[in-house]
Amino acid sequence: MAGDVVSAPATDLLALDRAAQALLFRAARTANAFTDEPVDEEQVRAIHDLVRNGPTAMNAQPLRVLLLRSAPARARLLPHLSSGNRDKTAGAPLTAVLAADVDWHDRLPELFPHRPGARDWFAGDPAGREAQARLNAALQIGYLLVGVRAAGLAAGPMAGFDTAGVEREFFPDGRHRVLLLMNIGRPAPDAWRERLPRLDYAEVVSVL
Amino acid sequence: MAGDVVSAPATDLLALDRAAQALLFRAARTANAFTDEPVDEEQVRAIHDLVRNGPTAMNAQPLRVLLLRSAPARARLLPHLSSGNRDKTAGAPLTAVLAADVDWHDRLPELFPHRPGARDWFAGDPAGREAQARLNAALQIGYLLVGVRAAGLAAGPMAGFDTAGVEREFFPDGRHRVLLLMNIGRPAPDAWRERLPRLDYAEVVSVL
Numbered sequence: 001m002a003g004d005v006v007s008a009p010a011t012d013l014l015a016l017d018r019a020a021q022a023l024l025f026r027a028a029r030t031a032n033a034f035t036d037e038p039v040d041e042e043q044v045r046a047i048h049d050l051v052r053n054g055p056t057a058m059n060a061q062p063l064r065v066l067l068l069r070s071a072p073a074r075a076r077l078l079p080h081l082s083s084g085n086r087d088k089t090a091g092a093p094l095t096a097v098l099a100a101d102v103d104w105h106d107r108l109p110e111l112f113p114h115r116p117g118a119r120d121w122f123a124g125d126p127a128g129r130e131a132q133a134r135l136n137a138a139l140q141i142g143y144l145l146v147g148v149r150a151a152g153l154a155a156g157p158m159a160g161f162d163t164a165g166v167e168r169e170f171f172p173d174g175r176h177r178v179l180l181l182m183n184i185g186r187p188a189p190d191a192w193r194e195r196l197p198r199l200d201y202a203e204v205v206s207v208l
Numbered sequence: 209m210a211g212d213v214v215s216a217p218a219t220d221l222l223a224l225d226r227a228a229q230a231l232l233f234r235a236a237r238t239a240n241a242f243t244d245e246p247v248d249e250e251q252v253r254a255i256h257d258l259v260r261n262g263p264t265a266m267n268a269q270p271l272r273v274l275l276l277r278s279a280p281a282r283a284r285l286l287p288h289l290s291s292g293n294r295d296k297t298a299g300a301p302l303t304a305v306l307a308a309d310v311d312w313h314d315r316l317p318e319l320f321p322h323r324p325g326a327r328d329w330f331a332g333d334p335a336g337r338e339a340q341a342r343l344n345a346a347l348q349i350g351y352l353l354v355g356v357r358a359a360g361l362a363a364g365p366m367a368g369f370d371t372a373g374v375e376r377e378f379f380p381d382g383r384h385r386v387l388l389l390m391n392i393g394r395p396a397p398d399a400w401r402e403r404l405p406r407l408d409y410a411e412v413v414s415v416l
Contacts, residue, residue: 025258134346
């Protein structure tokens with residue numbers, strides 16, 4: 001399959017206009033430095049309002065977002081980051097801690113009302129709940145990242161941190177699993193690294 | 209926080225135009241029935257081309273997509289589905305099996321070339337690799353779902369299936385974990401169920 005001839009990007013096959021394609025995907029990049037222009041709460045509300053309807057299994061919506069805005073809150077996070085993530089996080093106007101609520105089943109009577117017994121299916125299965133929480137919250141992070149870009153902002157998702165440390169620091173209740181961190185803001189002039197290679201279609205997609 | 213006054217959707221705060229907001233999120237719905245209009249390979253290539261640059265940790269890109277197009281391939285999947293997912297999948301023009309490659313680290317020398325030792329960090333840690341594979345592939349499924357909608361198609365993601373059975377049937381190599389299935393096509397007139405309730409901003413987002 002590696003010898004496949006890959007045709008030019010077939011943007012005319014998409015219903016989404018080219019400006020939106022560029023904003024969300026083609027020109028969008030992970031930012032590694034930010035200006036000090038604040039990201040205000042109305043912008044975050046607009047992003048949430050845009051992506052809130054993204055689908056999750058059983059409509060469970062396990063993603064929880066903790067925004068670190070104040071300097072003292074940010075200072076609590078920095079020691080748990082890998083060294084390469086520390087400076088850019090200290091300099092970002094907003095950092096989101098993205099976590100999955102493993103007790104999402106408690107909301108099912110309200111969120112999945114046509115199956116009144118659904119909550120009880122999961123009550124005795126904490127391992128299954130955690131797996132579902134991680135999967136569905138990660139889907140929601142995908143939608144959220146697109147939403148941040150839809151607001152004209154740049155996202156800087158980060159996996160390099162001490163997960164257990166961040167959970168102890170910010171979620172001592174034990175019912176949240178921290179999946180990812182995301183800096184959010186306007187990119188600084190030195191925000192970009194070289195684009196890394198992506199897998200080709202034939203390396204990702206196969207057909208039966 | 210439940211008493212918060214939630215302002216009207218602040219679409220003017222978004223850079224994404226309103227038609228694109230509707231196409232990708234606000235008017236988009238999970239489809240449960242499809243017309244028999246085919247989804248051809250050029251459309252799938254255009255979707256992949258749009259979303260391929262979505263970010264993953266260490267640029268690992270662990271998502272693999274197996275498209276079930278032929279009737280014999282579809283017939284192999286149906287016995288593994290929950291009864292509620294069987295008819296709509298049999299009637300969809302295309303079903304994608306969405307899997308994570310747990311040996312994603314083997315591609316790091318190519319995908320993350322500025323850290324030549326990166327592959328070896330993960331060689332002895334299959335549990336850590338699987339967790340990263342599941343997280344990053346789920347992020348990529350989020351981008352992919354947005355991409356399907358960007359093509360003017362409807363997605364029908366499904367979690368109700370026998371995961372072990374689907375893995376045995378389609379990925380006997382043991383290096384793939386099946387995370388989700390997704391029907392793709394044009395929605396039939398009876399495609400929609402009632403929109404289920406979503407969590408409010410104050411139930412999802414908190415600020416420090």
